[in-house]
Structure formats: C-alpha cells, structure tokens
Amino acid sequence: MTAVQDAPVVEPVDLGALLRTVDKSRQRKDRTMRWLITGAFLLAMLPLASVAWTVISHGIERFDAYFLTHSMRGVFGGMDAGGVYHAIVGTVEITLFAALISVPIGLLTAIYLVEYGRGHLARAVTFFVDVMTGIPSIVAGLFAYALFAVLLGPGVRMGVVGSVALSVLMIPVVVRSSEEMLRLVPNELREAALALGVPRWLVVIKVVLRTAVAGIVTGVMIAVARVIGETAPLLITVGVADSINFSLFEGRMMTLPVYVYRQFQQGLIPCTPDDTACIATVAYDRSWAAALTLILVVMLLNLVARLVTRFFAPKTI
Numbered sequence: 149m150t151a152v153q154d155a156p157v158v159e160p161v162d163l164g165a166l167l168r169t170v171d172k173s174r175q176r177k178d179r180t181m182r183w184l185i186t187g188a189f190l191l192a193m194l195p196l197a198s199v200a201w202t203v204i205s206h207g208i209e210r211f212d213a214y215f216l217t218h219s220m221r222g223v224f225g226g227m228d229a230g231g232v233y234h235a236i237v238g239t240v241e242i243t244l245f246a247a248l249i250s251v252p253i254g255l256l257t258a259i260y261l262v263e264y265g266r267g268h269l270a271r272a273v274t275f276f277v278d279v280m281t282g283i284p285s286i287v288a289g290l291f292a293y294a295l296f297a298v299l300l301g302p303g304v305r306m307g308v309v310g311s312v313a314l315s316v317l318m319i320p321v322v323v324r325s326s327e328e329m330l331r332l333v334p335n336e337l338r339e340a341a342l343a344l345g346v347p348r349w350l351v352v353i354k355v356v357l358r359t360a361v362a363g364i365v366t367g368v369m370i371a372v373a374r375v376i377g378e379t380a381p382l383l384i385t386v387g388v389a390d391s392i393n394f395s396l397f398e399g400r401m402m403t404l405p406v407y408v409y410r411q412f413q414q415g416l417i418p419c420t421p422d423d424t425a426c427i428a429t430v431a432y433d434r435s436w437a438a439a440l441t442l443i444l445v446v447m448l449l450n451l452v453a454r455l456v457t458r459f460f461a462p463k464t465i
Contacts, residue, residue: 200443207440210433216441220390220402226417226426232438234392238401239445242307242386243376245396246314251368253315254322261323262330263352280320288316289381296385307396309385310403314375321374325367329360362457369453373446379405404442411435 218231257277261270292313296304333356341351357364387400388410412435419426427433 203436203439203443206433207436207438210437211440215434215437219392221392223390226419226423226428226430228425228427228430230430230434232404232407232434232441234389235402235404235407235438236441236445237392237394238307238386238389239376239404239442241394241396242310242314242382242401242403243372245308245311246318246375247368247372249311249315250318250322250371254319254371255326255364257319257323258326258330259352259356261327263348263356277320277323280316281324283316285313285317285378286380286384289313289384291316292381292385305385305387305400306398307386307393307401310382310401311396313381313385314378317375317378317381318371321371322368325370326360326364329363329367330356332363333359365453365457369450372449376446376449377405377442379409382406383409404438404445408435408438408442411438 215231216236217233218229219234220230221234223230257273261273265273289310292309293304295312296306296309337355337359338351341355342348346354382403383406386403386406388406389400389402393399393401411431414431416428416432417426417430419428
C-alpha cells in the first residue's frame with residue numbers, strides 16, 4: 149500500500165496542443181528555403197521575360213499580315229516593303245523533313261538500347277550518341293554539305309541538305325529523351341503482357357510506346373526547338389534566297405534564323421535627305437519581326453505537340 153501511495157502522479161498530456169506546437173527552428177529553416185527557392189525561380193525567369201519583352205517590343209511594329217504573306221523578291225535598299233513568307237516556308241519544310249528523318253532513327257535506337265541492347269554493341273551505340281550530342285552545329289553543316297557534294301557535285305545548295313544537317317543534331321536528342329521515357333515504363337507492364345503470350349515486338353508497340361508517348365512527343369519537340377533556330381549549318385547547306393521556293397530538292401531556300409541574320413547584318417540603310425520613302429532602320433525592323441515570328445512558330449509547334457500528347461496518351465480513371 150505504501151509503494152502504491154508513494155508512486156508519482158502522471159499528469160494527462162494534451163495531444164492536440166502538442167501537435168499544434170511548432171518548432172521555431174524548423175519553421176525558420178522552412179521559411180528561408182521557401183524564399184530561396186522563390187528567389188531562384190524569379191531569377192531564372194528574368195532572362196526569359198527580358199528576351200520575350202525585347203523581341204515583342206521591337207518586332208510588333210512590323211509584324212502584320214503583309215509581313216507574313218510577302219517575300220523579299222524585288223525589295224532593295226530602304227524600301228518599306230518585304231516580308232518573311234519565304235523564310236517561314238523554308239523553316240517549316242526543312243525542320244519537318246529533318247524530324248521525319250530523325251524521329252524514326254532516334255526512336256528505334258532508343259527502343260534497341262532499352263528493350264534489346266546488351267553487351268559491347270549497346271555500349272558503343274550509347275557512347276557515339278553521347279559524342280554526337282556535343283557536336284557543334286557548324287560541323288553538322290559541313291558533314292551534310294560534304295556528303296551531298298560527293299553525290300551531286302560541289303556547290304550544291306538545297307533544302308534537303310539542310311534537313312540532313314539538322315537531323316544530325318536532332319538524332320542524339322531524340323535518342324536520349326526517348327530512352328529515358330522508355331525506361332520509366334514499369335517492367336510489370338512488360339512482364340504481364342509477355343506472360344499472356346504477346347510477342348515482344350507487339351509489347352513494345354502496344355504497351356511500352358503507348359505508355360511513354362507523352363514523354364516521347366515532348367522529347368521530339370525539345371529536339372525540334374534545339375534545331376529550328378540554327379543558323380550556321382543552314383548558311384552552308386541551304387544558302388539564302390529572296391524568292392519563295394516550295395521544293396526541298398531544287399534550289400536555295402530561306403529560313404527564319406538566316407533571315408534574321410541577313411537582315412541584321414545589313415545594318416542601317418544609307419538614305420539621302422530627299423528620299424522620304426527610305427527607312428534607315430527597316431532591316432533592323434524586319435530582323436526583330438522575323439525573330440518574333442520564329443518564337444511564335446516554336447510556340448505553335450509546342451501547342452500541337454501538347455494536343456497530340458493529350459489525344460494519344462493512355463487514359464486514366
């Protein structure tokens with residue numbers, strides 16, 4: 149009885165108040181990290197916002213329907229004329245044909261590395277893909293030019309040559325992005341399909357690719373955005389033109405990056421005092437408007453990719 153009477157009395161604990169208690173030190177660390185992350189995000193957005201505002205503010209003045217539907221044929225000096233239609237046609241055709249070359253090759257290579265690749269050959273393919281990722285764009289242009297110079301003779305300038313040069317730059321990006329997306333597909337899905345007796349190639353098409361289609365399309369768009377603004381390889385392989393050319397296999401073509409470069413290279417136009425129709429800064433104005441057009445083309449392609457991803461992505465409950 150005495151031992152029982154002398155035992156300490158345990159006071160009840162308010163669990164609600166204990167759970168509501170906040171550790172001041174952890175709260176300070178959480179607040180500090182939140183401000184650091186927010187500041188880093190704003191710092192990263194500053195260059196993007198600055199570039200967008202600069203291009204829009206300088207290019208919106210000449211960006212109109214006339215500019216988008218006319219070429220530079222017959223335009224010279226400081227004439228208040230000329231557009232970018234021929235450059236839009238060249239950029240879209242050359243980039244799409246480059247994607248037509250790169251996407252099948254890159255996707256099949258990624259499927260091989262993930263689903264079938266083993267041993268020395270797979271390691272060699274991975275090594276050369278990594279090497280191709282760091283190839284300068286001018287080297288890709290020289291390679292494409294040299295290839296077609298051997299086949300068709302020196303001095304050849306065609307849109308298809310530019311597409312081949314851009315495909316050299318696109319393929320490693322498509323391979324790497326597609327490979328990562330395919331590796332994210334759970335192995336349980338493959339094993340379940342194989343256990344049902346489905347052939348391996350059909351598992352890849354119906355299960356693996358179907359599951360990873362959203363990431364693959366995103367990777368393809370990253371590759372397109374990587375090459376659509378290239379200038380150096382297109383200067384070597386495609387050249388420049390002032391007229392509209394719809395054929396990839398005949399004659400020179402103009403592209404938006406080359407158009408921006410050429411117009412900016414002209415600089416200020418020397419105008420006489422009595423020539424009121426001459427605009428000294430017209431080349432700069434066209435350059436900024438073409439840069440704005442290029443940004444809008446990239447945004448449009450990304451929008452199309454999002455729609456394709458939403459349409460083909462597997463439906464979830």
